[in-house]
Amino acid sequence: MDAPKAADPDALLSEDALEQNARLLMTVLDDFGIEGKIVQVRPGPVVTLYELEPAPGVKSARVIGLADDIARSMSAISARVAVIPGRNAIGIELPNSVREMVPLSALLASRPFENSNARLPLILGKDIGGGPVIADLASMPHLLVAGTTGSGKSVGLNAMILSLLYRMPPERCKLIMVDPKMLELSIYDDIPHLLTPVVTEPKKAVVALKWAVREMEERYRAMSKIGVRNLAAYNKRVAEARENDETIKRKVQIGFDKDTGQPLYEEQEFDFEPLPMIVIVIDEMADLMLVAGKDVEAVVQRLAQMARAAGIHLIMATQRPSVDVITGTIKANFPTRISFQVTSKIDSRTILGEQGAEQLLGMGDMLYMAGGGRITRVHGAFVSDAEVERVVEHLKKQAAPSYMEDVTEEPSEGFDSPFIPGPSGDSGESDASLYDKAVDVVLRDRRVSTSYIQRRLRIGYNRAASLIEEMEDQSVISAPNHAGKREILVPPRDDELMPFKKPRSGPKFSFSPCPDRIGMHGFDERVFTWRAIWWRHCFLHWDPWPALMPWPRIVTQSQANRLHS
Structure with a gap:
C-alpha cells in the first residue's frame, strides 16, 4: 500500500x-x-x-x-x-473548513494496531481526537453496517476486510463473501482466504448461509466431545495434544451390564484438526431480503444467536436501512452497529435507535455504536481501488485458494435442520395434491382467502398465496376487487348447495320461509344456510306472505312435521 x-x-x-x-x-x-x-x-x-x-x-x-x-x-x-x-x-x-483524509496505510502502521490483542481486528478510522479506532469482531460478535449511496460504506467495508487480511493468515481466518451487486467484493476472488468464490446469486447466498449453520452445529458437536466451550479453547486443546503427541480420548457410556446392571464405558479416540474462524461478509442485505426474506431472516437469526462460540461472525451491510430489511429480529441480534450518512431521521432511528446519522458529512463519516449502546463518531479510513488490487494480487501470489464445493450446493437430502424453521412450515405434499385439496375446500366451504387456505391445509403463507394465484389462473376464483375480496366462479354441485353440514348433536333443524310452504322443500338432516333458502324461496315462489316476514322461521324436525300435517 x-x-x-x-x-x-x-x-x-x-x-x-x-x-x-x-x-x-x-x-x-x-x-x-x-x-x-x-x-x-x-x-x-x-x-x-x-x-x-x-x-x-x-x-x-x-x-x-x-x-x-x-x-x-x-x-x-x-x-x-x-x-x-x-x-x-x-x-x-x-x-472543519478543510477535511483531513484518514489513509488506511497510516492506521495499519500505527502502534495501536500492531499491539492490538484483538482476535479479529477491524480498523474503523479515527475518532474526534485523531486517535485510531480499532474494534474486535470476535467480541462484537457481529456487525451491522448501513449507509446511503456515497456515504463511504463500501470503502469502509474494504478497510475492514483489508485489516483482517493484513493480520490473519488463511489457516486462521476464512471468508465467505456475498455480493449481489457483483461489483464491490468481486475484486477479492481467488484470494487464499476464501472458502468459496464470491457469491453473487441470492439463492446461492441462502445456501451458503445454511451451510454456515450446519458447520456451526458440527463445531458444537466437536467441542462438546472434548469438553470445551468455545473455538479458542478447542484450538488450544488440539494444539496441546499435537505438541505433546497425545491422542484426545473421552470416556463414553455404551450401555449397562446385563448381570450387575452397572453402566459400561469405553474410551473413544478423536483426531481433530484446528478450525479457522469464519467471517461472512454480506455487502447488500436488501437484495437477499427481497428474494428470500423468510429464509434469510431465519438463518441469520440462528447464526447471530449461536455462532459466536463456534467462531463464525457476520458483517452485514445495506444501503436501505428500512424496517423490512433490518427487521426487529435481525436488529436484536446485532448489538454492534455502524451508520454512515443516511437520508432521514427515521433511517437513523432504525439502525441506531436515535437520530444523528442524517447530520453526518458523508465520505466515511460514521457513528459507531458498540455493544453497550454508547455512540462514537468515527472518520472512516480511506483505501483506493488501486491499493485494494495490489493487496489482492500479492495475496494471490502467496497461495491458491482451497474452495469447498458444498458451501454453495444444496445437500442431496435437503436442509432439514431442526433449529431453522422453513419459510412457511409446509409439509412434504406435492403441489398437485395440495391444489386439489385447496379447490375442494373452496368449493365445499364457499370461502376463499389466503389465510383461510393456510388454516385449513396447515401450510405457510407463501404456498397458500401460490395456490390462490393458481386457482385464479384456472378461473376457479376471480381476481380481487377493490376491497381485496374474491368471488368463486365455479357453481356448487347439486350435493353441495352451500355448505350442508351435519349438526354435531341435538335436534335436526330445517329452515322455511313461511309455514304454508314448509313441505315444498322437504326435510333433510343436513342444515341449510337459512339466508340462501330464504332468498331462493322468495325468487322461485314469490307471494306477498314471505315479503311481509322479516326473516325465516327456525323450527325443529318434529315441529315441522306437525305443521306440514
Whole structure:
C-alpha cells in the first residue's frame, strides 16, 4: 500500500481560529436563549467538538433541537448535537473548513494496531481526537453496517476486510463473501482466504448461509466431545495434544451390564484438526431480503444467536436501512452497529435507535455504536481501488485458494435442520395434491382467502398465496376487487348447495320461509344456510306472505312435521 502522507497543514486549525469559533458559537447560543459556557474544544480530522456545559435548568432536548439553527448560524453544512455520556456536558460537532483524509496505510502502521490483542481486528478510522479506532469482531460478535449511496460504506467495508487480511493468515481466518451487486467484493476472488468464490446469486447466498449453520452445529458437536466451550479453547486443546503427541480420548457410556446392571464405558479416540474462524461478509442485505426474506431472516437469526462460540461472525451491510430489511429480529441480534450518512431521521432511528446519522458529512463519516449502546463518531479510513488490487494480487501470489464445493450446493437430502424453521412450515405434499385439496375446500366451504387456505391445509403463507394465484389462473376464483375480496366462479354441485353440514348433536333443524310452504322443500338432516333458502324461496315462489316476514322461521324436525300435517 501507499506510504502514509503527512497531514495537510491547511487542515489543522490554529489556537486562535478555535478560540474565535468558540466565541462565535457562544454568541449563537445566547441568541437562542441557551446559557452556559464552552469548557473544552477538541479538534479532529473532519469535525471539531465543542463541549458546552449548560447552566442549571437548561434542558438537553432544547439544545439538541437547535442543531439545524446552530449549523445555519455558524455557516456550516450540518451540526450534530448530543449529550456526552457520563459528564455534565453537551457536545456540539461542527465540520472543519478543510477535511483531513484518514489513509488506511497510516492506521495499519500505527502502534495501536500492531499491539492490538484483538482476535479479529477491524480498523474503523479515527475518532474526534485523531486517535485510531480499532474494534474486535470476535467480541462484537457481529456487525451491522448501513449507509446511503456515497456515504463511504463500501470503502469502509474494504478497510475492514483489508485489516483482517493484513493480520490473519488463511489457516486462521476464512471468508465467505456475498455480493449481489457483483461489483464491490468481486475484486477479492481467488484470494487464499476464501472458502468459496464470491457469491453473487441470492439463492446461492441462502445456501451458503445454511451451510454456515450446519458447520456451526458440527463445531458444537466437536467441542462438546472434548469438553470445551468455545473455538479458542478447542484450538488450544488440539494444539496441546499435537505438541505433546497425545491422542484426545473421552470416556463414553455404551450401555449397562446385563448381570450387575452397572453402566459400561469405553474410551473413544478423536483426531481433530484446528478450525479457522469464519467471517461472512454480506455487502447488500436488501437484495437477499427481497428474494428470500423468510429464509434469510431465519438463518441469520440462528447464526447471530449461536455462532459466536463456534467462531463464525457476520458483517452485514445495506444501503436501505428500512424496517423490512433490518427487521426487529435481525436488529436484536446485532448489538454492534455502524451508520454512515443516511437520508432521514427515521433511517437513523432504525439502525441506531436515535437520530444523528442524517447530520453526518458523508465520505466515511460514521457513528459507531458498540455493544453497550454508547455512540462514537468515527472518520472512516480511506483505501483506493488501486491499493485494494495490489493487496489482492500479492495475496494471490502467496497461495491458491482451497474452495469447498458444498458451501454453495444444496445437500442431496435437503436442509432439514431442526433449529431453522422453513419459510412457511409446509409439509412434504406435492403441489398437485395440495391444489386439489385447496379447490375442494373452496368449493365445499364457499370461502376463499389466503389465510383461510393456510388454516385449513396447515401450510405457510407463501404456498397458500401460490395456490390462490393458481386457482385464479384456472378461473376457479376471480381476481380481487377493490376491497381485496374474491368471488368463486365455479357453481356448487347439486350435493353441495352451500355448505350442508351435519349438526354435531341435538335436534335436526330445517329452515322455511313461511309455514304454508314448509313441505315444498322437504326435510333433510343436513342444515341449510337459512339466508340462501330464504332468498331462493322468495325468487322461485314469490307471494306477498314471505315479503311481509322479516326473516325465516327456525323450527325443529318434529315441529315441522306437525305443521306440514
